[in-house]
Amino acid sequence: MDFEKLTELIIELEVDDIADAVKEALEQDGKDPFEILNALTKGMDEVGKRYEEKEYYLTELVLAGETMKEAFNVLQPALAAADTSQEKVKIIMGTVKGDNHDIGKNILASLLLSSGFELYDLGMDVDENTIVEKVKETGAKIIALSSLLTMTVEQIKVVDEALKSAGLRDKVKLIVGGAPLNMELAKKLGADDFAEDAVDGVKHIKKLAGI
Numbered sequence: 643m644d645f646e647k648l649t650e651l652i653i654e655l656e657v658d659d660i661a662d663a664v665k666e667a668l669e670q671d672g673k674d675p676f677e678i679l680n681a682l683t684k685g686m687d688e689v690g691k692r693y694e695e696k697e698y699y700l701t702e703l704v705l706a707g708e709t710m711k712e713a714f715n716v717l718q719p720a721l722a723a724a725d726t727s728q729e730k731v732k733i734i735m736g737t738v739k740g741d742n743h744d745i746g747k748n749i750l751a752s753l754l755l756s757s758g759f760e761l762y763d764l765g766m767d768v769d770e771n772t773i774v775e776k777v778k779e780t781g782a783k784i785i786a787l788s789s790l791l792t793m794t795v796e797q798i799k800v801v802d803e804a805l806k807s808a809g810l811r812d813k814v815k816l817i818v819g820g821a822p823l824n825m826e827l828a829k830k831l832g833a834d835d836f837a838e839d840a841v842d843g844v845k846h847i848k849k850l851a852g853i
């Protein structure tokens with residue numbers, strides 16, 4: 643099972659075949675789980691392009707999401723086994739209000755779990771008050787937010803403001819990610835940090851946590 647084939651299975655939305663293909667790449671071919679993840683993500687990028695070019699529609703997007711989830715279920719234990727550090731820093735995660743994309747967030751979540759962080763994953767479409775309450779409840783020092791929609795990136799600012807109003811802003815670090823963001827925009831919206839992908843995200847979060 644080569645990487646191109648895995649990318650292709652995502653693009654072709656082969657939801658019934660992807661799990662076996664990832665299993666084969668891992669078990670028979672001994673491929674690096676992080677490289678498998680890259681191949682799958684490449685497939686999702688192409689799906690996005692086709693959607694933009696109106697070659698794919700919403701049905702295909704949903705199916706691509708399902709295919710990625712199937713693949714990730716198989717991949718997750720291998721990713722977990724590949725990373726073994728043991729810090730227990732608390733992290734609150736979520737996708738911002740109005741946004742129902744969670745595949746990227748879930749990938750980051752499982753990499754963080756496998757890096758030994760204690761995770762409070764609030765899911766998708768999370769409003770600022772839920773986040774503030776969770777910070778109060780857990781004393782988490784890091785918040786990691788995902789926004790995939792240009793329309794919802796402003797929610798990061800809303801969370802920043804809500805943390806300020808609650809007197810919590812200087813007690814937490816806010817890191818954000820998602821395709822419409824970059825470091826400059828993230829900072830403008832009040833975040834402390836941005837990372838391009840989940841692997842980089844873990845590195846940035848370790849730095850923020852002082853590990």
Ligand code: B12
Nearest residue numbers: 690707741742743744745746788791792819820839840843
């Ligand atoms: C799958 C998908 C869906 C699925 C989501 C399923 C799910 N459970 O997540 C469904 C079908 C629900 C969907 C719906 C919609 N979607 Co959509 N979707 C996608 C698609 C194809 C893939 C997203 C994905 O999962 N990528 C794979 C993951 C691994 O990548 P990722 O999310 O970018 O995450 C990585 C990094 O960004 C980063 N990261 C992400 N979050 C975080 C957080 C932190 C803290 C850090 C450090 C890093 C990090 O790490 C991740 C892994 O490396 C993208 C196109 C694309 N290529 O991105 C469009 C896309 C995001 N969708 C889009 C749109 C427009 C929509 C809809 C509005 C469509 C509609 N007309 O209804 C709705 C919105 C619904 C809503 N309210 O949220 C647009 C957004 C355009 C924009 N800039 O605003 C895109 C870009 C497609 C396009 N080219 O037009 N979508």
